Amino acid sequence: MKQESGKLATFLASARAKAGLSLRSVEAKTGVSNAYLSQLETAKIKTPAPQYLHKLAELYRVPYALLMELAGYPVTEPGEKKNYENDQLAARIGVVTDDEEEQLVEYLAFIRSRKGGRS
Amino acid sequence: MKQESGKLATFLASARAKAGLSLRSVEAKTGVSNAYLSQLETAKIKTPAPQYLHKLAELYRVPYALLMELAGYPVTEPGEKKNYENDQLAARIGVVTDDEEEQLVEYLAFIRSRKGGRS
DNA sequence: ACGCAATGCTAAGTTTGTCAAGCAATTGAA
DNA sequence: TTCAATTGCTTGACAAACTTAGCATTGCGT
Helix, strand or coil: CCCCCCHHHHHHHHHHHHHCCCHHHHHHHHCCCHHHHHHHHCCCCCCCCHHHHHHHHHHHCCCHHHHHHHCCCCCCCCCCCCCCCHHHHHHHHCCCCHHHHHHHHHHHHHHHHCCCCCC | CCCCCCHHHHHHHHHHHHHCCCHHHHHHHHCCCHHHHHHHHCCCCCCCCHHHHHHHHHHHCCCHHHHHHHCCCCCCCCCCCCCCCHHHHHHHHCCCCHHHHHHHHHHHHHHHHCCCCCC
């Protein structure tokens, strides 16, 4: 049951909305064309190059790794297992709407972005 | 002074040589076509999809993140800086041949692969 | 020598990311 | 209202990843 569909699209769309930026202003700040950004947010593009995800992660202040994961790229080393302990969290939270899920993901992104500090 | 050219190619080639595998046996084990592997190792392909790097990292027992970096993908979060303290290491090591550099990188990969253990 | 399998590689073709250009709708100022 | 700027989006073209099929060479068994 792998669902990697439009998650990235809606995430990027709401992140930009939250930042109050237009497609063209994002283009100005990141160098990513507005046409491409539109296709990204409408799920016309499935696997954008990591380079662009990195730029957007920087602008929106969300973790690069999260965008990579939403895009369906492998993020962990071959050996490691992914956090399926999150199933426990899912059980506690219960059913959520798409909007709620969206906001939870973004909030988690915010939390994680305030963690950094590798020397 | 960014040089990301044939590093990945030579790294993958020597990793396969060290494993004593043919292109077709790697294809059998990873699902990556031998033609594509050949193009990878002869630098005909610049930016292979991370999915393939992940499979090869698993087979060759080298860090996925290292292959990503050799391919020129961003690997760190937008905030963090890359280890330019390695300039100190470079100063200590001095001039090295391509073969030496290759072996050093692979040895470092080996060291790193024995580190893992995220819960 | 003869075949035959395995090796690395290349040629042609399909798919898909990416951009430049431009279009329809909305907004706002005069 | 009218005009111009801004918005999101689509279209057409190009480049590059990726596959299938096949080639040339090498090695080995008989």
